[in-house]
Amino acid sequence: MSDYEEIAVTTLSSSAASITMTGISQAYKTLDVSVQLRVDSTSYPTGSKAYVYINGDTTLSNYHQFGQQIVRTGPSNNDATQSQNNLNGQFCILGASSNSDANLLGYSRLTFQNYSQSVLQKTGYYQTMSFFNNQNNGQLTQIGIWNWMSTAAITSITVTGFSNLLAGSSVSICGLKG
Amino acid sequence: MTVGDDGLTLMSSQTLTTPASYIGFINLWDGDYDGLYCTANILVTETQTCAAQIRLPGSGQNALILNYTGVNNNAITANRWTTNYAGIAQAKIWNTATSPSGQGAATISLEFWIPNRKLGYLTKNCIFHGGSGEGVTNTNNKYVWVQGATSSRMTTHINDFYILMTTTSNVQINAQVGSSFQLYGMRKT
Numbered sequence: 001m002s003d004y005e006e007i008a009v010t011t012l013s014s015s016a017a018s019i020t021m022t023g024i025s026q027a028y029k030t031l032d033v034s035v036q037l038r039v040d041s042t043s044y045p046t047g048s049k050a051y052v053y054i055n056g057d058t059t060l061s062n063y064h065q066f067g068q069q070i071v072r073t074g075p076s077n078n079d080a081t082q083s084q085n086n087l088n089g090q091f092c093i094l095g096a097s098s099n100s101d102a103n104l105l106g107y108s109r110l111t112f113q114n115y116s117q118s119v120l121q122k123t124g125y126y127q128t129m130s131f132f133n134n135q136n137n138g139q140l141t142q143i144g145i146w147n148w149m150s151t152a153a154i155t156s157i158t159v160t161g162f163s164n165l166l167a168g169s170s171v172s173i174c175g176l177k178g
Numbered sequence: 179m180t181v182g183d184d185g186l187t188l189m190s191s192q193t194l195t196t197p198a199s200y201i202g203f204i205n206l207w208d209g210d211y212d213g214l215y216c217t218a219n220i221l222v223t224e225t226q227t228c229a230a231q232i233r234l235p236g237s238g239q240n241a242l243i244l245n246y247t248g249v250n251n252n253a254i255t256a257n258r259w260t261t262n263y264a265g266i267a268q269a270k271i272w273n274t275a276t277s278p279s280g281q282g283a284a285t286i287s288l289e290f291w292i293p294n295r296k297l298g299y300l301t302k303n304c305i306f307h308g309g310s311g312e313g314v315t316n317t318n319n320k321y322v323w324v325q326g327a328t329s330s331r332m333t334t335h336i337n338d339f340y341i342l343m344t345t346t347s348n349v350q351i352n353a354q355v356g357s358s359f360q361l362y363g364m365r366k367t
Contacts, residue, residue, distance in 0.1 A: 002185025114219040145309030178191040
């Protein structure tokens with residue numbers, strides 16, 4: 001019996017503004033969340049973004065994220081390594097833009113550590129990647145840490161696209177027992 | 179994370195009810211797991227730069243190899259830590275926050291893998307990443323993200339390791355109540 005279990009999966013059969021996972025079990029120590037997104041937008045980089053909201057909290061100033069990113073805007077451009085932050089508030093991940101190759105999804109992995117306690121603020125890691133503009137092989141990868149400035153136990157996670165999330169987009173939550 | 183067919187098995191879980199300067203995962207001999215995965219969520223209420231260190235066992239004067247890249251106040255830095263330590267290999271996850279104390283403070287998040295820990299003829303490596311941020315009462319926006327690898331340069335099994343909280347000069351400090359540490363075993367498939 002593994003101590004790493006799938007809790008819930010939602011996959012869109014048609015486009016929608018967001019995916020919400022509610023009633024998340026409090027029986028685990030850490031959540032390991034995989035998100036695959038394709039966003040109905042061709043603008044870069046804004047159009048490939050999606051925002052993560054916890055427990056329905058849409059107050060952006062309650063969220064921070066910080067890390068590094070590598071961006072490749074075209075085959076003749078040098079890859080650029082940059083710091084990446086949203087210190088003024090938001091928890092943002094990426095999907096594939098609708099002008100990337102057909103049937104291609106961006107991928108994100110998010111961890112929610114110590115998510116069920118109600119003493120400490122919530123922190124975790126994120127790794128996220130986007131594809132955009134298939135003519136130029138655009139790619140963007142980010143890695144870093146996020147912080148939700150609340151001590152509340154996490155019971156729901158919402159992923160909302162900058163534009164609609166296209167069919168095939170999914171959120172999968174696995175729990176690690178502790 | 180790569181999870182084999184047998185998934186992850188919880189080997190140890192510790193949540194601090196009193197402050198502690200280190201957490202040990204020791205005597206793992208009986209664990210029939212080829213790989214180790216560890217996740218930790220650590221509250222440190224220092225007013226100085228501090229770190230959570232991963233310390234793997236070594237033998238004698240094993241050299242330390244550590245490479246990590248860090249982000250601090252929008253500056254990307256590359257570091258190679260070459261100091262020799264007797265019998266340990268270290269990885270440091272920095273916390274630059276002059277942290278507010280008590281409830282609500284932000285925490286250090288730490289995650290690492292030690293693959294092939296029972297393979298007798300290879301040196302042992304640890305892949306890690308983690309970071310920290312300041313709490314709600316601090317507005318200096320000091321966040322850190324680090325990632326990298328460390329090697330113990332030993333070929334014997336990894337049966338013990340420690341997570342140690344220190345200052346920049348390796349003076350031990352405490353992880354506070356509520357800090358949690360979980361160790362999982364991964365079986366080769």
